[in-house]
Amino acid sequence: MLSRVRYIFRETFDSFRRNATLTVASIITAAISLLGVGLTLLSQEGFDNLLSKWEGGVEMIIFMRPDVTADQRALIEANLDGNNQFIESWTYCDVDCSLAERDRVLAAEPGTRDLITADNIPTQYKAVPTEATDVALLRQVTDAFSEGPGVFEVVFAEDQISLIEQLQSFFGFRLFLLSGFLLLAAILLIWNTIRTAIFSRRREIEVMKLVGATDWFIRVPFMLEGLLHGVIGGGLASVGLFAWNSQWTDGVQGFPPNSGFAALVITNGYDKFVMLIMLAIGAIAGAIGSGIAASKFLDV
């Protein structure tokens, strides 16, 4: 058993040495494609982070008319409480609270600020929806509350959420497609490398078959070789991803605090998880490429 294992590893590394150029090419291709996969996963996670920040803080704001009555407010509050499948929580911002907000938001525009007084300022209900990223649902809820008694206007951050979703969909799909093509290229290159390795050792394989080596015994070094191409490619891609993420994290720290980019920094260990995924995909891609080649071209 030990002699077989020793033989398999020796033959695998001999083959690496003999086909050095092709081996390096297939490892680099695997690394680039896996890095593409990793970056796609990281960017998706970044967009998810960005959306979840909105999800935690987005507010549907129901502005009430200044002359709203207590009965009308009670009806709105009953509706907010009664729709807890859509509304997670809500707070009421009375006249004093609204005036304080006016002072904060319009601090740079004193003329406009002074036009809004305790007599004409709308009070507000700030509601946190349960599904803040579902724009269609939010719009339905907003429309429903707009028709409530004493309601002046209902607003929510529709544009921002739509933009993030569009960006996520745009980049996610294209990066995913690109990664898929690169991964296919990596599999084909690994397949071709193994095919070349088999061809360069056709005499050896012929002798092995004639002296009674089993097909599996002949195949395993080639399959191991392809597997290693994928795993080494995955390892290099992991190093690349780590470097990229570190650079990105350092870079974003220099951005203005409210730029929104902070949410795109992946620091929760997800990057390590992606590295493991890249290694696994690399191993699978290598095994598929070499497995097909070793099965198809062993009749030499």
Next chain:
Amino acid sequence: MIRLENVTKSYSTEVVAVKDASFDVAKGEFVFLVGPSGSGKSTLLRMLNRQDRPERGAVWVAGRNIVDLPGGRIPMLRRNIGNIFQDYKLLLEKNVFENVAFAQEVIGRPKHVIKQQVPAVLDLVGLAGKEERMPNQLSGGEQQRVSIARAFVNRPLILLADEPTGNLDPATGEGIMRLLDRINKTGTTIVMATHDQRIVNTMRKRVIQLDRGIIVRDQARGVYE
């Protein structure tokens, strides 16, 4: 040890390599397959180790019809059959010892067995002391001896030799034949395809003659005609 029953093998509708061939080879026998190029000698040898399958007939080796042998069992069959070729088929990047050891390594023989058996067989074929030589440092005869050592190191029941002296000068060829005769005397059955009239006439072993795939002569202690 070997029995062919009405074996027919063709490569196309026009080319019939072997037609309705039947013969028996007893254990320990030495048989020459003779005939011109394209007469079916190599095809017969290839069917004996299941590199080829006949369209019709049965090929019995060591008591088993190998025509329908499942693919997974073929390696086991081949461990009982050694093969010697005209072009030696040595691995050029391996030395003499490694070439012979390779045949044991790939069927999982332990290292200590390899260390014991390879020098013994190299001694038998007259290559003791040349273990470290590379194939390109050997003469044609020595390379063929390495090939024979590799074929014999697993002590097969049968040796199939396809024109083993075809690339050698007469004197070297005779040396190889003496070696094969010695191996035959250990009880190993040998089937050898050859064109070499002189060798066949000198050895006076059983001769099966083929002509365009048909056995035209099967003669004990025969000569090349």
